[in-house]
Amino acid sequence: MMIANVIVDVPAIPINQTFDYRIPERFQEVLQPGMRVIVPFGPRKVMGFVTGKTSKSSYDKLKDIADVLDLTPVLTSELLDLGRWLAEDTLSLYITAFQAMLPQVLKANYKKELERLSEAPLPEELESLFAGRDFVPYVEIETSGVHYNQVQKAIQDGDVTVHYLVKSRVTRKLVTYIKPSRDVHLLEEAYRDLSNRAKKQKELLAYFIERPDETELSALLKKFGTTRSAVNSLIDKQLLETSQKEIYRNPYDDQAFEQTEALKLTEQQELAIEPIKQDIRENHHNVFLVHGVTGSGKTEIYLQAIQDVIAKGQEAIVLVPEISLTPQMVRRFKGRFGSSVAVMHSALSNGEKYDEWRRIHQKEVQVVVGARSAIFAPFENIGIIIIDEEHENSYKQEDQPRYHARDVAIRRGQNHQCPVILGSATPSLESYARAQKGVYKLSTLSKRTNDKAMPHVEIVDMRNELHAGNRSMFSRSLKEKVEQCLSRGEQTVLLLNRRGYSTFVMCRECGHVKECPHCDIALTFHKNSNQLKCHYCAYEEPMPTYCPSCSSDLIRFFGTGTQRIEEALTKLIPEARVLRMDVDTTRRKGAHEKLLNQFANKEADILLGTQMIAKGLDFENVTLVGVLTADSMLHLPDFRSAEKTFQLLTQVSGRAGRHDLPGEVIVQTYTPEHYSIELASQYDYEKFYQNEMRVRKKFQYPPFVFLALITVSHQNHVTAAQTAQRIAKGLWNHIQTETVVLGPTPSPIPRIKDRYRYQCMVKYKQEPNLRASIQQVIRQFDDQVRKDDLQITVDMQPYQLI
DNA sequence: AGCACGCCGACT
DNA sequence: GTCGGCGTGCTC
Numbered sequence: 001m002m003i004a005n006v007i008v009d010v011p012a013i014p015i016n017q018t019f020d021y022r023i024p025e026r027f028q029e030v031l032q033p034g035m036r037v038i039v040p041f042g043p044r045k046v047m048g049f050v051t052g053k054t055s056k057s058s059y060d061k062l063k064d065i066a067d068v069l070d071l072t073p074v075l076t077s078e079l080l081d082l083g084r085w086l087a088e089d090t091l092s093l094y095i096t097a098f099q100a101m102l103p104q105v106l107k108a109n110y111k112k113e114l115e116r117l118s119e120a121p122l123p124e125e126l127e128s129l130f131a132g133r134d135f136v137p138y139v140e141i142e143t144s145g146v147h148y149n150q151v152q153k154a155i156q157d158g159d160v161t162v163h164y165l166v167k168s169r170v171t172r173k174l175v176t177y178i179k180p181s182r183d184v185h186l187l188e189e190a191y192r193d194l195s196n197r198a199k200k201q202k203e204l205l206a207y208f209i210e211r212p213d214e215t216e217l218s219a220l221l222k223k224f225g226t227t228r229s230a231v232n233s234l235i236d237k238q239l240l241e242t243s244q245k246e247i248y249r250n251p252y253d254d255q256a257f258e259q260t261e262a263l264k265l266t267e268q269q270e271l272a273i274e275p276i277k278q279d280i281r282e283n284h285h286n287v288f289l290v291h292g293v294t295g296s297g298k299t300e301i302y303l304q305a306i307q308d309v310i311a312k313g314q315e316a317i318v319l320v321p322e323i324s325l326t327p328q329m330v331r332r333f334k335g336r337f338g339s340s341v342a343v344m345h346s347a348l349s350n351g352e353k354y355d356e357w358r359r360i361h362q363k364e365v366q367v368v369v370g371a372r373s374a375i376f377a378p379f380e381n382i383g384i385i386i387i388d389e390e391h392e393n394s395y396k397q398e399d400q401p402r403y404h405a406r407d408v409a410i411r412r413g414q415n416h417q418c419p420v421i422l423g424s425a426t427p428s429l430e431s432y433a434r435a436q437k438g439v440y441k442l443s444t445l446s447k448r449t450n451d452k453a454m455p456h457v458e459i460v461d462m463r464n465e466l467h468a469g470n471r472s473m474f475s476r477s478l479k480e481k482v483e484q485c486l487s488r489g490e491q492t493v494l495l496l497n498r499r500g501y502s503t504f505v506m507c508r509e510c511g512h513v514k515e516c517p518h519c520d521i522a523l524t525f526h527k528n529s530n531q532l533k534c535h536y537c538a539y540e541e542p543m544p545t546y547c548p549s550c551s552s553d554l555i556r557f558f559g560t561g562t563q564r565i566e567e568a569l570t571k572l573i574p575e576a577r578v579l580r581m582d583v584d585t586t587r588r589k590g591a592h593e594k595l596l597n598q599f600a601n602k603e604a605d606i607l608l609g610t611q612m613i614a615k616g617l618d619f620e621n622v623t624l625v626g627v628l629t630a631d632s633m634l635h636l637p638d639f640r641s642a643e644k645t646f647q648l649l650t651q652v653s654g655r656a657g658r659h660d661l662p663g664e665v666i667v668q669t670y671t672p673e674h675y676s677i678e679l680a681s682q683y684d685y686e687k688f689y690q691n692e693m694r695v696r697k698k699f700q701y702p703p704f705v706f707l708a709l710i711t712v713s714h715q716n717h718v719t720a721a722q723t724a725q726r727i728a729k730g731l732w733n734h735i736q737t738e739t740v741v742l743g744p745t746p747s748p749i750p751r752i753k754d755r756y757r758y759q760c761m762v763k764y765k766q767e768p769n770l771r772a773s774i775q776q777v778i779r780q781f782d783d784q785v786r787k788d789d790l791q792i793t794v795d796m797q798p799y800q801l802i
Numbered sequence: 803a804g805c806a807c808g809c810c811g812a813c814t
Numbered sequence: 815g816t817c818g819g820c821g822t823g824c825t826c
Binding site for chain 2: 815816817818819820821822823824825
């Protein structure tokens with residue numbers, strides 16, 4: 001057992017394998033799989049993960065491990081295994097998968113520096129750069145313009161040498177503590193001797209005579225209303241001493257959360273939770289889909305299930321989408337489980353994320369609530385995994401490794417033999433279909449806990465507005481309702497669904513949208529060629545000047561923004577105070593919370609914003625929700641567009657009248673007859689599901705098939721297209737007859753950073769060897785990838801097709 | 803990826 | 815001669 005298998009931090013295809021290293025004597029006791037090490041790799045040093053230990057190697061020129069970075073493994077054996085699976089499942093590199101499972105600060109930083117070895121004079125430029133120092137960072141040499149061969153020469157003469165450094169990014173937060181350094185009676189003696197003018201010193205000393213424990217410096221200064229100088233004097237007199245302690249950055253003040261108790265469950269909730277509790281008791285893995293309408297008390301089910309898990313001495317992972325948007329959620333978990341909760345989300349600093357991660361790693365918490373990557377929490381005895389708002393696409397990572405947290409959750413659920421709960425008011429079709437097939441266990445919560453009806457939804461046909469001479473973005477009905485709401489002193493939320501604007505073409509006269517005749521997907525307007533194109537097949541046609549359906553010349557692509565809406569709104573209803581929330585107004589850190597707090601404090605009457613206001617917000621005084629353009633998403637060139645529209649409308653409707661006041665919703669649309677809009681207004685998920693499934697079946701989209709997307713990019717247009725073509729051809733030779741390879745077609749964004757992009761889509765039902773086939777086909781291009789800057793990426797479960 | 807090596811053309 | 819550009823091959 002003196003050889004370690006190491007995955008090194010070199011993200012390249014030929015390096016995607018373990019490399020063997022000898023374990024030097026001094027590390028043999030401590031080194032375990034899952035630890036990070038520094039190893040020599042060629043002429044340099046790199047970080048690596050130990051994946052295993054063996055006694056022999058097929059390689060005979062082994063080098064020694066240079067250093068061990070961790071005292072305990074950062075990856076448990078389960079996570080090591082999970083990482084390998086993840087890399088293979090997503091066709092990523094092992095190192096990429098491992099890095100994705102850990103906080104940023106555990107990544108290595110690489111530096112080179114030059115060390116002077118002799119007193120012999122160096123070339124002039126180099127000599128002045130050293131300026132008496134023994135070490136010079138390599139970056140200084142690069143930026144100073146010293147000739148490379150001078151350095152080379154100095155190295156050859158043995159006057160200097162290069163060091164390859166691997167530095168950890170870890171920064172620890174230290175806090176200063178003060179404690180007495182002498183016995184109490186010596187302090188008392190010193191107290192008597194102190195001059196009466198040293199008032200603060202006396203006070204401090206008296207404090208420590210009373211309580212000789214360590215006290216945090218900042219707290220001490222605050223308590224006595226003094227500064228560091230008084231303390232320093234006592235330190236100089238050797239009466240007190242300082243010590244530094246490492247603390248965790250805790251982004252939440254646990255005391256600030258009011259503690260809550262388990263609520264009494266309704267009959268429906270009881271029915272839903274019982275089988276989950278049973279699996280917890282019996283250590284049994286099942287996936288539960290909890291389909292519960294807004295306000296049906298899904299969270300309370302999560303909380304009570306977690307309670308059971310904690311009582312058993314096990315741990316819980318809760319995933320929520322973009323948690324920074326839902327301080328309410330944090331409050332509920334911290335309120336129930338106090339300091340046993342770690343919170344992981346994107347708004348935390350790297351240091352804060354690391355500290356939360358360590359609290360998990362060191363078993364100081366039993367519950368983690370976090371965004372996507374929290375699924376990799378290094379717990380070893382997981383009793384439940386919960387994914388709230390299961391349909392959210394932020395659970396899919398859009399860069400390598402392109403994983404879906406749901407898949408990882410289920411894999412970990414199997415590893416730990418524990419239940420996985422998927423919760424949503426609008427489950428993804430994939431999940432609901434699996435529940436229908438019995439793969440997942442379905443529980444439905446159709447009633448709200450307060451027995452209130454869902455707010456009434458009024459659909460406004462914007463074509464009628466246009467015919468009546470109203471060309472503004474606000475229908476007469478919406479204007480009226482906003483004014484009424486205003487006069488009652490209640491608040492309004494207006495959603496501008498901006499995504500997809502200016503890409504699709506719609507007739508403002510009749511609502512007609514150009515779609516691909518082969519794909520039933522809206523065509524995308526390409527400005528440079530003035531063409532409409534389909535992103536699923538190669539279909540294209542010129543941009544029409546007249547609507548093919550009603551011959552109106554009002555056919556055009558859409559473009560508008562929150563800013564313009566805000567202007568129009570203040571003109572229309574001058575007395576309303578409007579708060580705008582979009583990427584521009586929330587870019588600054590904390591701006592988000594500030595805006596929401598302002599609105600909660602009723603400093604504004606109308607909150608106008610994009611998607612970000614649709615999710616998880618809960619304001620008791622909001623009684624009106626307006627959706628300005630319900631169909632803007634509907635015509636995105638994405639087979640999920642109807643599903644996304646339904647989900648968004650359902651979600652945003654849930655924002656109205658959540659409390660005592662009754663709410664209402666106004667949905668403005670050019671296509672009121674579309675089933676996603678009509679059924680969302682009736683809160684009829686079941687019917688929507690049936691309808692959408694028929695569409696998916698007809699056009700062979702998920703969940704009836706699986707997708708894999710291969711994207712090729714190259715600075716040369718022809719190379720990109722040709723390579724994609726060859727990949728498509730290559731794949732045809734490997735696949736079953738009912739599998740389809742579509743394309744190549746230009747990617748939705750055909751050129752990014754001066755690289756042309758082509759893609760192939762694979763639609764398949766049963767293709768057990770697809771990953772191997774894809775790998776085999778693209779391996780032929782490895783050389784070109786390396787030497788010709790060709791890029792090939794594979795997404796085994798694409799979500800974002802646009 | 804990132805580094806060294808080695809081959810070749812250009813230039814003081 | 816020698817400087818420096820880039821193609822090639824290796825990394826336990």
